[in-house]
Amino acid sequence: MRNLTVARAVAWRTLHNVFTNKALVIPQLAFPLFFFAAFAGGLSRIHNVPGFDFPENYTSFQFVFVLLQSAAFGGVFTGFGIARDFEGGFAKRLLLAAPHRTGIVLGYAAAALGRWLVTAAFLTVVGFAVGIKVGGDGVDLPALYLLAAILNTAALFWACGVAMRLRTMQAGPIMQMPVFLVLFFAPVYVPLNLLNGWIHDVAVINPVTRILEAGRSFIAGQPTEVAAAFGAAVALSALFSVWAMRGLRKAEAAG
Amino acid sequence: MAHPNTIEVEGLVRQFKKGPRAVDGINLRVEPGEIYGFLGPNGAGKSTTVLMLVTLLPPTAGTARVAGYDVVKEGPAVRATIGAALQEAALDPLLTGREHLRLQSALQALPREDRRTRSDELLERVGLTEAADRKVRGYSGGMKRRLDLALALVHRPRVLFLDEPTTGLDPQSRSALWQEVARLARDDGVTVFLTTQYLEEADVLADRVGIIDHGHIVAEGTPAALKAEVGRPTLEAIPADPGDLERLRAILARFGEPSPSSKGGAVRLASADGDLAAVVRALDAEHVRIEQLQVHQPSLDDVFLAKTGRSLEGAADDDDGMTMGSAQT
Amino acid sequence: MSTTLDQVVLLARRSVVRTVRQPANILGPLIFPMMLLAVNSGGLKAETHLPGFPTHSFVAFALAVPFIQGALFATMNSGTDLARDIQTGFLNRLSLTPMRGAALLAGQLGGAITLGVVQACFYLAVGLAVGVRPASGVGGVFVLLLFSALIALAFGAAGSFAALKTGSGEAVQSLFPIFFVFLFISSMNIPRNLIGVTWFRDAATINPVSYLIECVRSLIITGWNGEALALGFGIAGLVAVAALTLAGRALPQRLAR
Numbered sequence: 156m157r158n159l160t161v162a163r164a165v166a167w168r169t170l171h172n173v174f175t176n177k178a179l180v181i182p183q184l185a186f187p188l189f190f191f192a193a194f195a196g197g198l199s200r201i202h203n204v205p206g207f208d209f210p211e212n213y214t215s216f217q218f219v220f221v222l223l224q225s226a227a228f229g230g231v232f233t234g235f236g237i238a239r240d241f242e243g244g245f246a247k248r249l250l251l252a253a254p255h256r257t258g259i260v261l262g263y264a265a266a267a268l269g270r271w272l273v274t275a276a277f278l279t280v281v282g283f284a285v286g287i288k289v290g291g292d293g294v295d296l297p298a299l300y301l302l303a304a305i306l307n308t309a310a311l312f313w314a315c316g317v318a319m320r321l322r323t324m325q326a327g328p329i330m331q332m333p334v335f336l337v338l339f340f341a342p343v344y345v346p347l348n349l350l351n352g353w354i355h356d357v358a359v360i361n362p363v364t365r366i367l368e369a370g371r372s373f374i375a376g377q378p379t380e381v382a383a384a385f386g387a388a389v390a391l392s393a394l395f396s397v398w399a400m401r402g403l404r405k406a407e408a409a410g
Numbered sequence: 411m412a413h414p415n416t417i418e419v420e421g422l423v424r425q426f427k428k429g430p431r432a433v434d435g436i437n438l439r440v441e442p443g444e445i446y447g448f449l450g451p452n453g454a455g456k457s458t459t460v461l462m463l464v465t466l467l468p469p470t471a472g473t474a475r476v477a478g479y480d481v482v483k484e485g486p487a488v489r490a491t492i493g494a495a496l497q498e499a500a501l502d503p504l505l506t507g508r509e510h511l512r513l514q515s516a517l518q519a520l521p522r523e524d525r526r527t528r529s530d531e532l533l534e535r536v537g538l539t540e541a542a543d544r545k546v547r548g549y550s551g552g553m554k555r556r557l558d559l560a561l562a563l564v565h566r567p568r569v570l571f572l573d574e575p576t577t578g579l580d581p582q583s584r585s586a587l588w589q590e591v592a593r594l595a596r597d598d599g600v601t602v603f604l605t606t607q608y609l610e611e612a613d614v615l616a617d618r619v620g621i622i623d624h625g626h627i628v629a630e631g632t633p634a635a636l637k638a639e640v641g642r643p644t645l646e647a648i649p650a651d652p653g654d655l656e657r658l659r660a661i662l663a664r665f666g667e668p669s670p671s672s673k674g675g676a677v678r679l680a681s682a683d684g685d686l687a688a689v690v691r692a693l694d695a696e697h698v699r700i701e702q703l704q705v706h707q708p709s710l711d712d713v714f715l716a717k718t719g720r721s722l723e724g725a726a727d728d729d730d731g732m733t734m735g736s737a738q739t
Numbered sequence: 740m741s742t743t744l745d746q747v748v749l750l751a752r753r754s755v756v757r758t759v760r761q762p763a764n765i766l767g768p769l770i771f772p773m774m775l776l777a778v779n780s781g782g783l784k785a786e787t788h789l790p791g792f793p794t795h796s797f798v799a800f801a802l803a804v805p806f807i808q809g810a811l812f813a814t815m816n817s818g819t820d821l822a823r824d825i826q827t828g829f830l831n832r833l834s835l836t837p838m839r840g841a842a843l844l845a846g847q848l849g850g851a852i853t854l855g856v857v858q859a860c861f862y863l864a865v866g867l868a869v870g871v872r873p874a875s876g877v878g879g880v881f882v883l884l885l886f887s888a889l890i891a892l893a894f895g896a897a898g899s900f901a902a903l904k905t906g907s908g909e910a911v912q913s914l915f916p917i918f919f920v921f922l923f924i925s926s927m928n929i930p931r932n933l934i935g936v937t938w939f940r941d942a943a944t945i946n947p948v949s950y951l952i953e954c955v956r957s958l959i960i961t962g963w964n965g966e967a968l969a970l971g972f973g974i975a976g977l978v979a980v981a982a983l984t985l986a987g988r989a990l991p992q993r994l995a996r
Contacts, residue, residue, distance in 0.1 A: 354781025
């Protein structure tokens with residue numbers, strides 16, 4: 156119960172700081188939109204490549220990637236805020252004040268999710284406005300958003316663990332680069348069956364590939380690999396939650 | 411013919427756009443080889459004055475000549491004659507101390523064959539020979555200040571401007587810097603214009619002191635002369651019962667000139683020994699209980715207090731918009 | 740009195756030394772574009788099957804992009820370093836020497852150009868290592884290096900202008916997303932004539948970065964394409980002139996002497 160109180164306070168403060176600061180809100184909304192425009196707009200002809208097996212349009216195909224990317228980077232950007240809190244000394248205030256410090260991490264996770272929900276809503280409105288097509292009866296769509304939400308949490312836990320260990324804004328690239336690589340070593344531009352060579356091999360073992368392909372199957376109304384996708388997302392979340400909690404202990408020990 | 415290394419300022423004004431009049435018509439003259447201490451609280455106009463004299467900030471009105479050259483019309487000539495260690499140490503954290511000196515000496519067009527010798531000499535002089543090949547980001551505050559001074563001396567300037575050179579330094583570093591500044595003036599005949607908010611620094615180092623407040627010079631002279639002006643010791647008393655304050659002041663007023671006191675009553679005594687005992691007897695006779703009784707010998711703070719009604723050491727609350735960045739606007 | 744050239748050389752040397760001593764400023768421009776090249780080459784290889792795609796090798800097609808990305812990094816590094824000099828007061832220290840204002844700018848940009856050419860050599864070496872052979876031959880390689888120097892100058896001057904105007908490293912960094920947008924809404928990943936979405940194709944057509952990419956690309960996959968070279972050099976030259984003019988105007992205001 157106390158953890159929830161702490162989490163709520165931390166989440167409120169983080170969300171308040173983000174949504175009252177244009178310099179934080181605008182990139183959060185603009186960047187996914189920009190990638191959506193660049194990929195769906197610029198590369199739409201790829202849909203014509205023989206073997207491109209996706210029942211809906213390329214815009215829908217890329218919408219899923221952009222949604223998941225926004226979720227992952229939403230977690231990372233909240234991680235930047237955690238690093239800033241440590242560098243500026245505010246984190247000490249949180250550590251001193253919170254009776255149950257696990258709540259601090261949960262609070263940041265809740266804030267990351269809250270931030271992303273706004274981005275997701277914005278992207279969804281834009282997506283429908285530019286013509287994404289949702290297959291089947293649309294019942295599968297919430298599953299796509301749930302997957303993205305779990306990915307957001309996993310990314311936040313990863314970034315939180317890094318931030319709490321390094322406690323400096325210079326940890327930004329360390330938080331960001333692995334997430335970037337993991338996202339882009341998945342079938343970003345074409346389905347998995349159209350990749351070959353080393354990139355195909357890497358994509359096959361990349362857990363984000365399961366999540367991405369399942370997400371695309373949801374939007375197409377033909378869900379596949381659902382268990383694998385949710386399993387991968389939950390496993391990543393669980394793994395990085397341990398990483399984050401251990402990071403918290405290290406931050407406590409450092410004083 | 412070389413111009414004498416004087417500093418002459420007449421009616422100097424600096425008005426910032428939509429901002430305060432940071433320097434409001436100051437006049438001063440610094441003689442060759444003199445150490446002139448420019449003393450004042452934060453925001454008084456010290457750094458703004460320095461920036462104008464080193465040609466980094468154009469005056470709004472008035473004239474200033476450094477080593478005989480006009481700071482507005484003959485900027486390059488002024489810069490060739492002066493060295494400056496400004497408020498920020500202004501160092502590149504990625505370069506070593508030696509690299510800084512090489513760069514500075516090259517930009518100052520020292521002959522190539524002299525650059526290494528001059529660098530080594532200055533490093534020795536400021537005690538940085540051992541740290542010379544370490545990057546500046548690893549230097550302590552004191553080391554940075556010493557390197558800053560060395561860089562200001564590379565081209566053997568005739569006039570040296572030091573803007574709060576010992577702020578943030580430990581007592582040992584401060585003392586070392588004072589010694590070097592005194593030596594420059596004494597042995598090399600360098601004219602030194604030094605701004606400071608530390609009374610002791612002005613007292614120990616400066617031949618003459620100008621006290622600036624809100625852009626005006628409120629007092630000028632040797633430290634001894636300024637203190638003598640304020641003159642006799644001041645006795646300050648704080649009553650145990652605040653309700654006795656007026657009675658206390660009335661009693662003290664019988665023994666000399668009342669003096670401003672933020673905490674109680676104060677009087678400038680005719681002489682410390684005799685009057686002190688008499689004051690105590692008078693207070694006792696009137697049953698005024700005293701919490702604290704102090705005798706102050708005159709200090710530059712007393713001079714400031716006498717001229718402005720405020721204590722210099724407590725006057726750090728003024729706006730300080732006079733940083734290098736804002737001075738560029 | 741040292742000559743302007745002496746001062747330029749001094750300050751250019753300092754600019755290079757500073758960059759070399761900040762590993763992130765070296766590794767970033769070298770590694771990040773190569774990572775993106777690897778990812779895109781693998782992920783977009785299928786694009787070569789599209790009718791009208793100009794080459795069978797997507798690596799050869801995409802190799803042009805790092806040259807432009809490298810120039811963006813030059814902008815950021817050049818501008819951030821100059822902004823730091825302003826913020827720390829080091830620029831004032833330089834102002835008090837006989838240093839000419841033009842030498843400061845030229846020195847800063849000399850460093851950016853040097854690093855731009857080194858980066859270009861690296862990208863070329865990687866391309867050669869993975870089997871790309873520039874269709875324009877040895878002569879084309881020299882032209883490519885010359886072009887790299889020109890765009891490093893152009894973008895470096897833009898970064899310097901931002902630094903001189905704002906005096907703030909954060910303001911310079913905030914330009915990065917803007918340049919990034921110009922890079923992505925271009926013919927970076929697909930030839931302009933194969934862009935299916937009209938608005939995107941139109942945007943890429945009016946985007947000057949498309950022509951910079953196409954200039955480099957033509958030297959790698961086509962050979963000697965006069966139109967592409969003229970457009971690329973012309974636009975880079977215009978950007979350089981505009982940015983240098985703006986930076987030159989901002990400099991005296993910043994030096995304030």
